[in-house]
Each structure stands twice: as structure tokens, then as C-alpha cells.
């Protein structure tokens with residue numbers, strides 16, 4: 541991981557990759573209302589964040605764009621989180637052993653420093669977890685895998701009672717109703733999370749969750765890695781999925797870096813948008 545990044549905006553020269561996002565010190569950001577919500581994606585030049593995995597229908601981050609340098613930064617962002625926002629899809633794939641990773645912070649030795657960083661700052665060893673779901677089709681063993689963390693299920697007040705009961709009886713997860721119907725309303729989410737005492741909230745789900753946050757003016761910052769490759773494909777996920785956002789949320793550029801080291805022969809740009 542030794543090759544430095546070139547900082548393009550504001551243009552100030554080279555920067556080490558390790559520690560780049562940790563240095564953003566998100567815990568120190570006050571947030572508009574005491575909550576700071578950030579997200580992170582890796583995309584191809586043609587806007588693909590996920591494609592069908594080989595021999596299956598479910599989508600995954602394309603191996604052609606996934607890389608260790610981006611994953612290190614993903615983990616640095618998680619290290620600063622009090623709460624991760626993820627999706628029921630992740631838990632379903634995890635039960636089928638199709639998921640691409642354990643929820644951060646990763647157990648690998650490469651991230652020992654990040655776990656130590658949290659402890660040194662008086663944070664819990666691992667961030668808590670909140671799972672977006674309409675269906676409440678969430679495998680209980682996948683929830684109970686995270687018995688060492690608080691787990692919340694974010695859903696609507698109209699959620700199916702039998703399914704609510706199944707999760708409450710079979711796991712340590714707590715329901716957090718956050719919308720009038722069966723979906724989470726991004727506008728109510730920040731209030732609910734603040735009431736639960738959360739400050740730094742890292743959204744690591746996909747396009748519908750990002751859309752929910754954007755539609756509810758609930759997203760403060762977006763980290764976006766663009767790998768300099770074209771992937772094509774006709775069945776793919778892109779950053780956001782849902783009705784046209786009106787008005788479109790503006791996320792001004794804060795920082796931009798060029799990483800020539802990964803993936804080999806292509807490189808990637810690391811952009812930070814928003815607050």
C-alpha cells in the first residue's frame with residue numbers, strides 16, 4: 541500500500557493512503573442536528589456498483605473494480621462509525637454464504653490498528669448495526685452472528701406483526717419503526733437515530749437505502765471511488781434507485797485524489813462530496 545496518492549483538489553501534493561479517511565475525524569463533526577450520516581461507494585466509469593455474480597442472480601461488487609486500497613478506506617470510515625446502516629439483502633446473502641464480507645471492522649490483522657484506534661478513543665470495539673427492511677425477511681442466524689453488537693431493524697409502522705414477533709422472539713434485534721407505511725422514511729430517520737444516542741452513522745447498504753437517505757435530506761457526505769474501467773452489462777446496480785429526486789440534492793466536491801496504484805493499469809479517483 542506504499543504508493544502515495546496525488547491530491548488534486550484542493551491541490552496540495554501527495555498523501556499517504558493509510559490514514560487518509562481516518563484523518564477526516566468524523567467523530568469531531570457536529571452534524572446539522574447532532575447526527576452525521578455518510579456513505580461510501582465504489583463504481584466503474586460507466587456507473588456500475590454491482591453486477592450479477594457468476595452463475596447466480598444476486599448481485600455483487602464486481603471483482604474487476606474491488607481492490608484492497610479502496611477496502612482499506614472503507615474500513616477507515618467504518619472505524620469512525622457509532623452505527624452502520626445496512627440492508628436485509630446483506631443478511632439474506634450472508635445466510636446463503638454469498639456475502640462478500642463480514643460487516644466492518646474486519647477481523648483481519650490489516651485492521652488491528654483501526655480496532656485499537658476505536659478503543660483509544662473510548663468507542664465500542666465495533667459499531668452497532670441497523671438493518672433496513674420492508675419485508676422483514678431476515679435470517680435469524682445472520683442477526684445472531686452479531687450477538688456482540690446492538691442490532692436494530694429499521695422498518696415502517698405498518699410492518700407485518702408476525703414477522704416482527706419472529707425477529708423479536710428469535711434474536712437480540714430491536715425494531716425501530718421509522719415511517720408511516722412499511723418503508724423507512726429518511727426524514728424521520730435522523731430523529732430516531734439521535735434519540736437512540738447515535739452521532740456518526742455510516743450507510744454501507746446500496747441504491748435504495750442511498751435513495752431513501754437522499755430523498756429525506758438525510759445524507760451529509762458521500763465518499764465515492766471511481767475505478768477507471770468500463771464494465772458494460774445490462775443488469776447492474778448503480779448508486780441510487782427510486783423516484784426522481786426533486787429537487788436533486790447537491791453534494792459539492794470537498795476533496796479529490798488520484799490513486800495510480802490500484803487497480804493495476806487503470807487507477808482510481810477518490811472523491812469526497814458534501815459537508
Ligand SMILES: NC(=O)c1ccc[n+]([C@@H]2O[C@H](COP(=O)([O-])OP(=O)(O)OC[C@H]3O[C@@H](n4cnc5c(N)ncnc54)[C@H](OP(=O)(O)O)[C@@H]3O)[C@@H](O)[C@H]2O)c1
Pocket residue numbers: 580581582583588589590591598599600601626627628629630672673674675676677694695696722723724725744745746747748749750752777
Ligand atoms: N459498489 C459499492 O460500493 C456497493 C455498495 C453497497 C452495495 N453494493 C451492492 O449493491 C447491491 C444492492 O445492495 P443492497 O441490496 O444492500 O442495497 P439496497 O437497494 O440499498 O437495499 C435493498 C434492501 O434494503 C431494504 N430497503 C431499502 N430501502 C428501504 C426503505 N426505505 N425502507 C425499508 N427497507 C428498505 C429492502 O429490504 P427488504 O427486501 O427486506 O424489504 C431492500 O430489499 C448489492 O449487490 C451490493 O453488493 C455495492
